[in-house]
Amino acid sequence: MTARKVLLLSGAGLLLACYAYVLYLAGNPRVPDEYRAYYIDGSTAIPLRELKRSALCNNPYVPGTAVGHRGSPAAVLDGWSVPERTHRWSLGGKSEIVFYVGDAGLFEGRLLLRCFYFDRQRVRVTVNGRAIGSYVGTGEDVHRPAVERLAPDRTAGPVPAVVGAGAEE
Amino acid sequence: MESEMHPRPVKRTILLAGTALLLFLAGQGVERLALLANGAGYARLCSWDCRWYGSIVDAGYDLEPHAHAGGDAANWGFFPLFPLSARIVRSVTGLPRDLALVATGKLFFLTAIFCFILFARAWLPECGPWVAGSVVAFHPYSIYGNTGYSESLFLTLSCLCLYCIKRDRYVLAGFVGGLLSGTRVVGASAGLAYLARIVRRRAQLENPAEILFGLCLVPAGLAVFMAYLHFRMGDALAFSHVRIAWGQEPGNLLRDLESVFQGSTAAASAAASAVVALLAMVQLARMRQYELLLFSLAATGLPLLTGLSSMPRFVWWQAPVLLAAASVAARRPWFLPLYLAASLLVSHALYRAWVHGSSWVI
Numbered sequence A: 001m002t003a004r005k006v007l008l009l010s011g012a013g014l015l016l017a018c019y020a021y022v023l024y025l026a027g028n029p030r031v032p033d034e035y036r037a038y039y040i041d042g043s044t045a046i047p048l049r050e051l052k053r054s055a056l057c058n059n060p061y062v063p064g065t066a067v068g069h070r071g072s073p074a075a076v077l078d079g080w081s082v083p084e085r086t087h088r089w090s091l092g093g094k095s096e097i098v099f100y101v102g103d104a105g106l107f108e109g110r111l112l113l114r115c116f117y118f119d120r121q122r123v124r125v126t127v128n129g130r131a132i133g134s135y136v137g138t139g140e141d142v143h144r145p146a147v148e149r150l151a152p153d154r155t156a157g158p159v160p161a162v163v164g165a166g167a168e169e
Numbered sequence B: 001m002e003s004e005m006h007p008r009p010v011k012r013t014i015l016l017a018g019t020a021l022l023l024f025l026a027g028q029g030v031e032r033l034a035l036l037a038n039g040a041g042y043a044r045l046c047s048w049d050c051r052w053y054g055s056i057v058d059a060g061y062d063l064e065p066h067a068h069a070g071g072d073a074a075n076w077g078f079f080p081l082f083p084l085s086a087r088i089v090r091s092v093t094g095l096p097r098d099l100a101l102v103a104t105g106k107l108f109f110l111t112a113i114f115c116f117i118l119f120a121r122a123w124l125p126e127c128g129p130w131v132a133g134s135v136v137a138f139h140p141y142s143i144y145g146n147t148g149y150s151e152s153l154f155l156t157l158s159c160l161c162l163y164c165i166k167r168d169r170y171v172l173a174g175f176v177g178g179l180l181s182g183t184r185v186v187g188a189s190a191g192l193a194y195l196a197r198i199v200r201r202r203a204q205l206e207n208p209a210e211i212l213f214g215l216c217l218v219p220a221g222l223a224v225f226m227a228y229l230h231f232r233m234g235d236a237l238a239f240s241h242v243r244i245a246w247g248q249e250p251g252n253l254l255r256d257l258e259s260v261f262q263g264s265t266a267a268a269s270a271a272a273s274a275v276v277a278l279l280a281m282v283q284l285a286r287m288r289q290y291e292l293l294l295f296s297l298a299a300t301g302l303p304l305l306t307g308l309s310s311m312p313r314f315v316w317w318q319a320p321v322l323l324a325a326a327s328v329a330a331r332r333p334w335f336l337p338l339y340l341a342a343s344l345l346v347s348h349a350l351y352r353a354w355v356h357g358s359s360w361v362i
Helices: A003-027 A033-040 A048-058 B007-037 B049-059 B081-093 B097-123 B129-137 B151-166 B170-181 B185-200 B208-217 B220-233 B238-246 B253-261 B265-286 B290-304 B311-316 B319-331 B335-355
Strands: A075-078 A095-099 A113-127 A130-143 A161-167
Touching: A003 B208, A003 B220, A033 A048, A033 B238, A048 A075, A048 A095, B007 B097, B007 B129, B007 B335, B049 B081, B049 B097, B081 B097, B081 B151, B097 B129, B097 B151, B097 B319, B129 B319, B129 B335, B151 B170, B151 B185, B151 B290, B151 B319, B170 B185, B170 B208, B170 B220, B185 B208, B185 B220, B185 B290, B220 B238, B265 B290, B265 B311, B265 B319, B290 B311, B290 B319, B311 B319, B319 B335
Parallel strands: none
Antiparallel strands: A075 A095, A095 A161, A113 A130, A113 A161
């Protein structure tokens, strides 16, 4: 048997061993329960968004913690594009950031929106469905909605808390 | 002395490359007219799946699903070789991301035309380079070679892989097959063509170690991607599981067929493509090209299991299907003008739909 033949057969054996390992990995996914239920077992048809929202109750938002545009276990971003390097685009008429506040009295803050608008767009900002501000944005701009202070009574409501922004025109 | 001994193959290759380039440029001219007619520029070309590839170019594969109405979509279903190539093109040229994706797709469209001409010479010697090249450069769904999709890379690699199989270059065929399975999941179909070739040539095979090694290389791209997904987000089969976010689940075929009879444009277009694939397979069987028939059977049948969705992309960018069309064009002089006219009409409708955001062209 020539050296070349030995090398080729060894290579083939090594590849087959690697494939066996990959098959083992495929049969043993390391994923959260809700992922397994929705994607793998098919034991639930509840859209993942609802499952993720209900999972937030186990992971309440801690005031002062930064939630980046790539997301966080303590927040669900609905109605947004895939995250890009520095931002993500809002999609459609409504984009939401959902988080579970727990004790509403712990949460107080200001809302500052820094956005890039296509042409001219009217934006309405809501907290738990209640309008807290409305303005027209153009180009790259920073806006403070009319009500800047998110008083506890405004965030107290059905959990999880929802901060929504919708472009109306 | 060396160059005197082999001047013809080099000259022939240059001529074939020139043919491919001219056809590519003509195709680009047709596309430019389609864009002008619809008042759109190149920036509008990168949409739908191109944006998903863009997310991979920018930030790699998602850690968790986040998009679509159910929040269940992620970029795991998009195989890595095309976005990796686009990333290289972006860093070399400095183009913005979307344009880099479109440019990468177009670059591979050019190589696909050239590689298809080589592939056709190997599998269908009676087909001239102009006929073979025209079938690819102006095919009805050529839009996907111009819009930052992986189809043109897939066609390039499948032509090269099947060319190497025909020439009995097994290790090289396996290496290219490995790249192919890292481009789209149906790339692994090359393994079936490889096996069929071995069975056909069993009496003449000389180096079984080389053949075995080549065969083992074919699924390498898929395996690397699966392992990467496992260590990135936990599920090696995420590329398949995430199809649920696009409504692609086993058993959808009957539902999709129902849509055809309800007048859905997308379903009608997909069903027509499936019929074309069937006709191409019949033609391949008549030509006794069983290696290509098996490739086509797997590359069509696998996506068909989850419905008719995206069927035109799976069918019209398959080298064996295009070869079946080229074989008819080589024998029936009336076929090519008819094919080109029909392609132009379909292409015009597709560009119009694409530019205006109609989702049936995805």
